[in-house]
Amino acid sequence: xxxxxxxxxxxxxxxxxxxxxxxxxxxxxxxxxxAILALIGFNAFGWGIxxxxxxxxxxxxxxxxVEGARKAKDKLATCLVVGAFLIALLPLxxxxxxxxxxxxPGLITPGFLGTxxxxxxxxxxxxxxxxxxxxxxxxxxxxxxxxxITLLATVIxxxxxxxxxxxxxxxxxxxxxxxxxxxxxxxxxxxxSIVAGLFAAAFFFAIVGPGTKTGAVAAVALSxxxxxxxxxxxxxxxxxxxxxxxxxxxxxxxxxxxxITKVVIPTAISGIASGxxxxxxxVIGETAPILVTAxxxxxxxxxxxxxxxxxxxxxxxxxxLNPTSPSNPGPSDQRAWGAALVLIILVMxxxxxxxxxxxxxxxxxxx
Amino acid sequence: xxxxxxxxxxxVYYGNFLAVExxxxxxxxxxxTAFIGPxxxxxxxxxxxxxxxxxVLPGARVEGEVLLDGDNLYGPGVDPVTVRTQVGMVFQRPxxxxxxxxxxxxxxxVKLNNKKISKGAADALVEKSLVGANLxxxxxxxxxxxxxxxxGGQQQRLCIARAIAVEPQVILMDEPCSxxxxxxxxxxxxxxxxxxxxxxxVIVTHNMQQAARVSDxxxxxxxxxxxxxxxxxxxxxxxxxFNNPSQKATEDYVSGRFx
Amino acid sequence: MTTxxxxxxxxxxxxxxxxxxxAAMAAGCLILAVLFGxxxxxxxxxxxxxxxxxxxxxxxxxFFAYIAPIVVGTLIAAxxxxxxxxxxxxxxxLFISHYAPRRLAxxxxxxxxxxxxxxxxxxxxxxxxxxAKEISPAYDWLATYLGWIPIFEGPASATGKTILTAGIVLxxxxxxxxxxxxxxxxLQTPKLHEEAALALGATRWEMIKMAVLPFxxxxxxxxxxxxxxxxxxxxxxxxxxxxxxxxxxxxIQSGNQTIAAEIALNFPxxxxxxxxxxxxxxxxxxxxxxxxxxxxxxxxxxxxxFSGAN
Numbered sequence: 042x043x044x045x046x047x048x049x050x051x052x053x054x055x056x057x058x059x060x061x062x063x064x065x066x067x068x069x070x071x072x073x074x075x076a077i078l079a080l081i082g083f084n085a086f087g088w089g090i091x092x093x094x095x096x097x098x099x100x101x102x103x104x105x106x107v108e109g110a111r112k113a114k115d116k117l118a119t120c121l122v123v124g125a126f127l128i129a130l131l132p133l134x135x136x137x138x139x140x141x142x143x144x145x146p147g148l149i150t151p152g153f154l155g156t157x158x159x160x161x162x163x164x165x166x167x168x169x170x171x172x173x174x175x176x177x178x179x180x181x182x183x184x185x186x187x188x189x190i191t192l193l194a195t196v197i198x199x200x201x202x203x204x205x206x207x208x209x210x211x212x213x214x215x216x217x218x219x220x221x222x223x224x225x226x227x228x229x230x231x232x233x234s235i236v237a238g239l240f241a242a243a244f245f246f247a248i249v250g251p252g253t254k255t256g257a258v259a260a261v262a263l264s265x266x267x268x269x270x271x272x273x274x275x276x277x278x279x280x281x282x283x284x285x286x287x288x289x290x291x292x293x294x295x296x297x298x299x300x301i302t303k304v305v306i307p308t309a310i311s312g313i314a315s316g317x318x319x320x321x322x323x324v325i326g327e328t329a330p331i332l333v334t335a336x337x338x339x340x341x342x343x344x345x346x347x348x349x350x351x352x353x354x355x356x357x358x359x360x361x362l363n364p365t366s367p368s369n370p371g372p373s374d375q376r377a378w379g380a381a382l383v384l385i386i387l388v389m390x391x392x393x394x395x396x397x398x399x400x401x402x403x404x405x406x407x408x
Numbered sequence: 409x410x411x412x413x414x415x416x417x418x419x420v421y422y423g424n425f426l427a428v429e430x431x432x433x434x435x436x437x438x439x440x441t442a443f444i445g446p447x448x449x450x451x452x453x454x455x456x457x458x459x460x461x462x463x464v465l466p467g468a469r470v471e472g473e474v475l476l477d478g479d480n481l482y483g484p485g486v487d488p489v490t491v492r493t494q495v496g497m498v499f500q501r502p503x504x505x506x507x508x509x510x511x512x513x514x515x516x517x518v519k520l521n522n523k524k525i526s527k528g529a530a531d532a533l534v535e536k537s538l539v540g541a542n543l544x545x546x547x548x549x550x551x552x553x554x555x556x557x558x559x560g561g562q563q564q565r566l567c568i569a570r571a572i573a574v575e576p577q578v579i580l581m582d583e584p585c586s587x588x589x590x591x592x593x594x595x596x597x598x599x600x601x602x603x604x605x606x607x608x609x610v611i612v613t614h615n616m617q618q619a620a621r622v623s624d625x626x627x628x629x630x631x632x633x634x635x636x637x638x639x640x641x642x643x644x645x646x647x648x649x650f651n652n653p654s655q656k657a658t659e660d661y662v663s664g665r666f667x
Numbered sequence: 668m669t670t671x672x673x674x675x676x677x678x679x680x681x682x683x684x685x686x687x688x689x690a691a692m693a694a695g696c697l698i699l700a701v702l703f704g705x706x707x708x709x710x711x712x713x714x715x716x717x718x719x720x721x722x723x724x725x726x727x728x729x730f731f732a733y734i735a736p737i738v739v740g741t742l743i744a745a746x747x748x749x750x751x752x753x754x755x756x757x758x759x760x761l762f763i764s765h766y767a768p769r770r771l772a773x774x775x776x777x778x779x780x781x782x783x784x785x786x787x788x789x790x791x792x793x794x795x796x797x798x799a800k801e802i803s804p805a806y807d808w809l810a811t812y813l814g815w816i817p818i819f820e821g822p823a824s825a826t827g828k829t830i831l832t833a834g835i836v837l838x839x840x841x842x843x844x845x846x847x848x849x850x851x852x853x854l855q856t857p858k859l860h861e862e863a864a865l866a867l868g869a870t871r872w873e874m875i876k877m878a879v880l881p882f883x884x885x886x887x888x889x890x891x892x893x894x895x896x897x898x899x900x901x902x903x904x905x906x907x908x909x910x911x912x913x914x915x916x917x918x919i920q921s922g923n924q925t926i927a928a929e930i931a932l933n934f935p936x937x938x939x940x941x942x943x944x945x946x947x948x949x950x951x952x953x954x955x956x957x958x959x960x961x962x963x964x965x966x967x968x969x970x971x972x973f974s975g976a977n
Contacts, residue, residue, distance in 0.1 A: 233900020
């Protein structure tokens with residue numbers, strides 16, 4: 042019973058690739074990839090793709106030879122999964138780089154944030170493109186329009202969405218009405234944004250008169266998109282408020298509505314606020330519904346209830362599709378990309394804000 | 409300021425399922441009554457019917473009468489909210505409000521009901537309730553800190569302070585020590601002994617030694633099998649339940665033969 | 668018992684309860700009314716287009732002849748998007764849920780959410796200005812070597828503004844939807860199932876095949892359906908990227924059109940019967956996406972009982 046076997050290698054690591062195997066394969070793949078690309082004309086993108094394929098094939102076949110088919114399959118799956126993630130990163134990086142490169146010249150043009158497109162005609166753009174004059178015009182009107190439309194949409198959506206989620210969580214009790222609302226809120230999340238825009242347009246055409254296009258119509262369209270998002274996120278947040286807190290409040294002789302407003306909502310407020318912020322971030326970039334409801338404006342309009350109104354997304358869209366000067370689309374492109382950069386920054390700030398809200402106002406558990 | 413409870417022919421249902429059948433029990437004022445019995449025998453469900461907290465559970469309803477000093481809890485026109493201000497409850501797990509400080513937790517019953525209270529009166533009430541819950545000395549220097557920062561036992565005593573700040577007649581406790589360590593349990597048991605000088609206390613417990621330690625009277629609930637309703641088997645002085653039970657099932661349970 | 672001390676209560680408090688629960692219910696009903704209103708107003712405004720003489724509708728052959736090709740175009744674009752996005756999205760979801768180091772996973776999830784946060788018009792601009800240009804050599808290659816397959820028939824579009832490009836942009840947009848839903852499902856896989864598989868000596872991939880994927884299948888299917896709903900209704904990516912035209916089999920020539928883009932491009936300048944025609948097109952899109960979404964929800968609820976969730 043005292044016989045001990047002295048081995049150089051543990052039985053548990055027998056038949057495994059050494060730890061550094063992937064690095065060797067990667068180095069070989071990069072070198073061979075570069076060689077192949079050198080034959081057919083080098084570019085970095087192709088080099089990455091070819092090397093990745095070589096790496097996967099090399100590692101899997103080596104593993105298959107040393108470790109057997111099961112381990113090789115496992116390695117192949119790992120390569121594919123990691124590869125999928127890297128592929129998904131490509132468009133994200135590409136979009137951000139494209140917007141930065143094209144957007145910064147527009148953004149740093151003097152007056153870009155402070156002026157509207159009022160009076161900016163193709164003649165100015167031709168001059169800018171042909172004689173190097175400064176690009177005139179800016180996005181002030183569109184920025185103001187976006188802020189007003191989104192604000193109004195938020196004012197409509199948050200009470201309706203929050204009250205609905207309260208009904209679902211606190212009063213619904215799986216009643217048929219609650220189940221119907223849950224189902225149709227789910228359906229509503231899937232409404233194409235352009236259909237929401239058409240609905241708002243058709244609604245106001247019928248009520249106010251044909252051709253009614255104002256910021257308010259756009260806000261109604263955005264609300265149709267925003268309400269289900271608010272309902273869903275608030276519902277989730279109210280659901281995770283422990284039932285014990287409600288019971289504690291009821292046991293103190295507190296009424297249900299005061300329990301909800303004073304105990305349940307304050308406990309969930311950070312989650313609700315961050316959900317609302319994310320909902321705003323989602324609708325602030327919507328283009329199609331505004332396109333069919335608020336028209337295009339080149340001037341500042343601070344009245345959401347009257348007249349056409351510009352917004353950042355529709356500004357980008359029209360500047361690309363219908364440049365101010367059809368013969369010289371350069372200045373329009375520059376303004377469009379500048380606006381795109383501003384829009385992305387806005388959305389990112391909202392996303393960041395949502396995270397900060399969630400973290401800052403989270404109830405202190407202390408444990 | 410404590411009231412007796414008389415329960416007459418009480419049945420509790422979940423939907424169509426009869427959960428507790430035909431309970432008759434008379435609980436004396438200024439005493440500690442313990443409910444014991446195996447899991448699922450309906451003792452917690454029954455406890456909740458004593459301040460209509462069962463109505464929070466979907467589908468739960470009762471038949472029969474619960475009289476608080478002669479007033480029927482289930483009489484026509486009775487508001488469950490009024491019932492609960494008279495019959496307070498402490499739960500299995502300590503549940504202080506996470507968004508409130510220790511002070512606000514104690515005042516929760518007053519503030520959440522939107523009653524006006526002067527700062528001086530509020531301070532006095534906070535001190536009186538925390539002293540009453542044996543917690544004053546431990547927290548008097550940090551009343552503005554969140555209640556969830558306390559230890560489990562302190563949190564449970566904070567919940568008791570919160571319950572007595574409403575000045576109820578009866579305090580119901582649903583396994584108040586099952587989530588606590590032995591030291592904290594001792595502190596809460598000592599508190600229960602003091603509470604009976606002023607309040608009627610009803611406590612559900614899984615722990616037979618605890619029932620023996622804290623209660624004057626003990627009620628044993630049992631269940632014939634799954635899907636059958638829970639029943640009150642025996643209700644007597646604690647000493648006779650543990651030393652000289654009249655029912656075979658009670659004897660089997662307290663001697664540890666099942667459960 | 669004539670007097671019951673418990674019946675004295677504050678009337679105001681009780682009224683507060685009634686008002687509050689009433690308001691909550693009213694809000695819920697308002698949502699149902701809005702959805703009903705969406706359908707109703709679309710139908711009312713669409714009727715003139717459906718009943719108008721065939722010659723008055725754009726194209727001159729009635730509404731059906733007008734809508735059929737763009738419905739097909741919509742489906743083509745959506746199918747391309749899903750074929751590309753689904754495998755990548757499931758891979759990304761698995762990477763985040765089961766491959767990435769724990770500390771990194773949350774951050775990576777955030778990166779994928781960023782993909783969803785970028786406004787559609789920016790994707791459209793990117794697709795039109797960057798992707799279309801960069802990808803057109805690949806279309807030439809496809810036309811030269813795979814041109815015998817009808818969908819790759821040449822000559823390839825010189826600008827790259829084809830339905831395939833639009834589909835690729837759409838796939839980028841639906842990817843985060845499919846990823847985040849699948850990721851949620853994968854993370855919910857019962858730890859016990861996973862550990863049971865690993866305890867039997869399974870490799871990580873075998874564990875995923877045995878425990879994670881079977882558990883997540885209904886979730887994946889419904890995630891794909893929701894992605895399909897988004898791809899069908901997405902407007903900007905197509906409106907900006909595709910140089911539209913008549914229905915074309917080849918994916919690498921310009922041509923084809925989707926409902927959403929057709930509406931966006933024409934609605935702002937439309938008047939008279941054209942408005943009704945476009946609203947009718949919107950109604951068709953609404954019905955299609957509604958159907959897709961309802962099937963997705965139905966799959967989720969049908970499988971809830973079997974999946975072991977809850």
